[in-house]
Amino acid sequence: MAHQAHNIPWSLLASNLHWSTVGGPNAIKNVTNLRPSMKPNQGKELTYFVEAFARNIEDHSLCEREKYPLLYEPADPTDLILDSALVQKITPTVRKWLSEEDQTNFPMEFAMYITTKRNANVFPSRMKREKHWHFCGRLVKTLILHDEMNAILRVCALPGVRLQEWWENSECPCNPPLLGWDQIALKALRAYICLNTIYCLPEIWDYSSGRNTESDYRNSKFYQYTLRTCTGTGQVSEVSAYPHRQFFGIGDTQLGGEFVSPKITGEKAHWVLIPNGRHPKTKYYSLEYDHYSKLSIGDFLTLEDDSLPGWQTGQSDIALVQDYLYRKGLPMELVLEIMSLAKYEPLGRLSEPHDPFHSSNQEELAKYLKNCW
Structure with a gap:
C-alpha cells in the first residue's frame, strides 16, 4: 500500500497516467515515461488529488507543530542552543559537509563553531560575510534532517534572525536558488x-x-x-x-x-x-x-x-x-x-x-x- 493511502488518493493519480514510449522528430532514441491518459474527467480528478495532498500536508504540519510550545522566549546570547547530546548526534553529518568545503572560502577556524560556539551567537542577527550564511544554512538543514525542530524553533525566536528568508536563496541572482532549506522539502x-x-x-x-x-x-x-x-x-x-x-x-x-x-x-x-x-x-x-x-x-x-x-x-x-x-x-x-x-x-x-x-x-x-x- 502506498504511504498515507487513506488520506492521499494515490490510485486516482495513477489511474490518470499510462506507460508509453515515444520518440520525437529529433530523437535518436525513444523515451519511456508515465504520461497523462487524457481521460474526460482528468482535470477534475487531478485537481482533487492536488487539493487532498496539500490538505494532508497542512493537517500533518499543524499536528507536528502542536508537539512543541506555541511561543518561545528569545534566548539570551549566551544560552546554549546546541547541547552536547545534540552536537554528538549531528557531528557525523556536519563533518561530511565540512569535508566538502573549499577551505579557502570556508576557513577551518570558523568551522570550529560547532564545538566552540554552541550558543545563540552561532546565529548572528545579520550575516556579515558569505561564509556565515553558508555555515548557518547548512546547520539549519542538518538540524531538520535530524528532526531537531526544538532547536530550530528556538533559533526562530532570536531577535533579527529571519529564518523564513533562508527558505529560498542562491549565491547570486544569476544562479538557481539551491542554497535555501526549501531543498530539504523539495527533494x-x-x-x-x-x-x-x-x-x-x-x-x-x-x-x-x-x-x-x-x-x-x-x-x-x-x-x-x-x-x-x-x-x-x-x-x-x-x-x-x-x-x-x-x-x-x-x-x-x-x-x-x-x-x-x-x-x-x-x-x-x-x-x-x-x-x-x-x-x-x-x-x-x-x-x-x-x-x-x-x-x-x-x-x-x-x-x-x-x-x-x-x-x-x-x-x-x-x-x-x-x-x-x-x-x-x-x-x-x-x-x-x-x-x-x-x-x-x-x-x-x-x-x-x-x-x-x-x-x-x-x-x-x-x-x-x-x-x-
Whole structure:
C-alpha cells in the first residue's frame, strides 16, 4: 500500500497516467515515461488529488507543530542552543559537509563553531560575510534532517534572525536558488510523489504483474529524473541530498545535480545528444544532453562516472560471503576485518541495490517514504 493511502488518493493519480514510449522528430532514441491518459474527467480528478495532498500536508504540519510550545522566549546570547547530546548526534553529518568545503572560502577556524560556539551567537542577527550564511544554512538543514525542530524553533525566536528568508536563496541572482532549506522539502517531496505513484502501478515494478525489461520503472524518465535530481552533486550545499543518496545507494559524485549538465564521453554520448536550436550565424544545430530514459538503469548509473562498477554489493551478497568465510573456519573477528579491508560493503540501505521495489527492500522503502513525509 502506498504511504498515507487513506488520506492521499494515490490510485486516482495513477489511474490518470499510462506507460508509453515515444520518440520525437529529433530523437535518436525513444523515451519511456508515465504520461497523462487524457481521460474526460482528468482535470477534475487531478485537481482533487492536488487539493487532498496539500490538505494532508497542512493537517500533518499543524499536528507536528502542536508537539512543541506555541511561543518561545528569545534566548539570551549566551544560552546554549546546541547541547552536547545534540552536537554528538549531528557531528557525523556536519563533518561530511565540512569535508566538502573549499577551505579557502570556508576557513577551518570558523568551522570550529560547532564545538566552540554552541550558543545563540552561532546565529548572528545579520550575516556579515558569505561564509556565515553558508555555515548557518547548512546547520539549519542538518538540524531538520535530524528532526531537531526544538532547536530550530528556538533559533526562530532570536531577535533579527529571519529564518523564513533562508527558505529560498542562491549565491547570486544569476544562479538557481539551491542554497535555501526549501531543498530539504523539495527533494523529499519529489521522491515521495515518484515512489508512491510507481507503487500504484505494479505492472512496472512487480514481475508477477507483468514487469519486464521494456516495462521497468527504473528505465523511465520519471524515475531517472527523480533519482538524479534528488541525489546529484554540483550544488554549493548538498546536505539535502544526503538521505536520498543513502537510500538509493548513490555515490557523492556519481550523478550530476538538477542544473548540472552531464559530462558524457565515449560511445554512449551520441545516444543522448539532442538538437537545441540552430545557431544564427553558422546555421548548425547546437547540442545538449537529454539522457533520461535513453539508457537502461545500469548504463544510466555509470554514464557520468565510468570508474564506478555497474554492479553493486547488496546486503544478501555480504551475508553470503561472510557465511563462506565463516564455514572455512575463520573466526568472526577475522571475517569482519577481511570484509572491511576489501571494502566489501553496501553503498546504500537497500538489500537489493538499485531496485527499491524489490521484495527484499520493502521494509527500507517503507521507512524511507515515512522519513520523506
